[in-house]
Amino acid sequence: MVELFLFEPKWDGDGHGDIDSAKLIISLLNRLESVVWSLITSGGRSEARLWLCNTLSGISSISREQHRELFVKLLRSKRVSRGLASQLLQMMFEKRPQKAGHVLAKKSYRLEKFFEGKFLIVLLLLDEAGNPRRVSQWFSSFCDGGGSGHQKGAKALSQFAFVNRDICWEELEWKGKHGQSPAMVATKPHYFLDLDVQRTVENFIDNVPEFWSSNEFADSVKDGEILLIDTKFFIDFFVDLMYKEDSRDVWEVIDEFLMEESFSSLCHRLLIILEEHDFRIFLESVCKYINPRREPKDFSNSSYWLEIILCRCSACDSIDQLLLLNAVINHRRRLIWFVQDEEYVEEKLKIKDIILQIRTASLKVNSLASIFCECLKLNITEAIKLLGMLSWVIYYRLSEECQTLESWESLFASNEIKFRKSDKYVLLHYDGVSGESESDLDNRTSSRIKRKRKKKSKKKRRRKYDHDDTDDNELLDFNTSNSGLNLESKAVSWLLSTDGFSASWTSADLPEHLSMHCLSTWMKWLVSKWNNVA
Known part of the structure; x- marks a missing residue:
């Protein structure tokens, strides 16, 4: 069963054994980062830039006067074309x-x-x-x-x-x-x-x-x-x-x-055409307008973690780090699509092996507490990247291991998540994603991924449905290679205590919701600890 680590650990350390397992997990997460980054770059770095620009566009702490100054500065710059x-x-x-x-x-x-x-x-x-x-x-x-x-x-x-x-x-x-x-x-x-x-x-x-x-x-x-x-x-x-x-x-x-x-709107239209140097200047300028004393709040917001990084760092060590962070935290589903692509068989095997090793190391008692203690020794960017990778591991495992209604409800119970079945039936698209909960960013799927998925889905539909003897009233099996989830589990949705029972979640959307909830929970603990130390 997948452990979500939703209970705040003790911060006074838990023994050498746990520290050793934490260091092993961190080492494995760093290896996983390397493989994931190779997937991102192979899919096109410019697309990863577009994802980051979309996340930047969601920053809410910049006033209209400030964002006018930001863009006028760029327009007045002699370097900008x-x-x-x-x-x-x-x-x-x-x-x-x-x-x-x-x-x-x-x-x-x-x-x-x-x-x-x-x-x-x-x-x-x-x-x-x-x-x-x-x-x-x-x-x-x-x-x-x-x-x-x-x-x-x-x-x-x-x-x-x-x-x-x-x-x-x-x-x-x-x-x-x-x-x-x-x-x-x-x-x-x-x-x-x-x-x-x-x-x-x-x-x-x-x-x-x-x-x-x-x-x-x-x-x-x-x-x-x-x-x-x-x-x-x-x-x-x-x-x-x-x-x-x-x-x-x-x-x-x-x-x-x-x-x-x-x-x-300005970020969506203007940032993507900036050269790397000018994009860095923009990020450094944004840092000046974000309040570094803000209290921890909703880390499930796709842009808030970025505000935390930008307000605590005078400049990012590398644009690549932000591209990786954004992809892992806000585009988990796309990374899964990359992993499942036939073009990346070698990377897929590496990822499976690393995640299996992380799963084994995580069985150590209270290993997460030691991971958090190690995070406190890192700078904010490295710590968020580490926890972001860990949340993506959870996303991956949930997508692979939770295949039935019973497995989901067992997961809720073992992680003390209160739940009840929703009486709302959710219509699903052929790719297994519900129309109710899919994020706007995931709607902007890259043309490269769309083309590949469209070709594959057409082949599957021809194999499954192009038969004259198909009964129109027969309930068809909509299993997909992405998740392996059966139609029964997709059709059911749950109300969860993770968001105050405010939305119904299907099995197609639960990996995204729960992995983001984990990251949000961990980051609140970590930022509160940083603030206390400061």
Whole structure:
């Protein structure tokens, strides 16, 4: 039976035998760490970076003013490439285009070049961002008489032409045999549908410079809709305003956007594109804003343990350590998928052998107390990594050893976890994961893993279900290679005292819940002990 070590040990030591077994377990956990890290790196280090960025996004102790300072510092850094600014601008264009539109309205005269071009040459000779396309998209939205009026650039063109008809009406080009008078178009606005838009805009570029700085044209771009015509052009335009001209207007709207956008959203979109050095700078900056005196609280929160590390360390010794910690603590299920992959047979055998040795060594009485005493001698990162590895061992063992209802309930009883069966039936996906409890991070499965699992599951479905004589009413066996759990145990869920009976847990989700509960419990003890020593 799996021992979860949910009772706080005595901290005064328990004899040399226990210390020896604790040192053996620590040695085995270090070996296990090496094998697990090889699995992570083989799966793609960039993906592990993405996992860490997701965890960072959950940090809750940073105010909006602070996270604005964090990202502005990165944007102002000479080392950071234009890529970060481009990604932020893309984000702002998508979510709050009116902010960029406000800047464009102030600099509308500069958009004349956006529409420039020789319209009479063969279209194929134009560049891929051909200006006739831009002109048509922005200035051709004239109403047909039944709508709400002219839109976008068409509205600006018509309004400016009426107000300034004495200087520009002759620049309007019409498709018919003769032009239209202001009086006629004023009574029948749909006549503007006969305007040759491209030739007219060309005339305005050559002969009516006042239009491009007019209130009419500025108002047409104020909502930011023009950004959709050529997003790449406008991203480059704004990046130049930021770094070549140091435009105060642009930096002000960026400040506003960073204040309004959540820290979580910014981390998800921006951190993954940072180079390693800049990512380290970001982490070091985050350390300054986390309160190091915070009391131990909910370590089941995927980001809280990271806050503890960052507030107690001026800088991480290695980004690799954080990547490993995050993978072991927050992505246990993915690591199991790696272990079960046919590509990693050798690693799988090593892991099984190490975990068997840890299981044997753990049979020593009170060996966990000695492990905790050894943890107190380590720095916070090493201690959390050690306990994180131990919690992953528990996750692995629960996934492998608990196969029936009786084995789960025996586990609860032996670890003094109060439980009762839930009357709620939980629908399970074909991979054995319940839709109720699966975390958001596990929903973002890597494309590499998805492809492999999808291929395997298709093969299994063809073998099991592609038979003409299958009875539609027959209850099918949904055993999976991942867990080996039968349908009966999956269909049942339990309410547990570990979370105050607040959620129902199926056998598919129990390894995740219980291993995280173990780590949370251990970390509360450890941090309290550290605080007492300090």
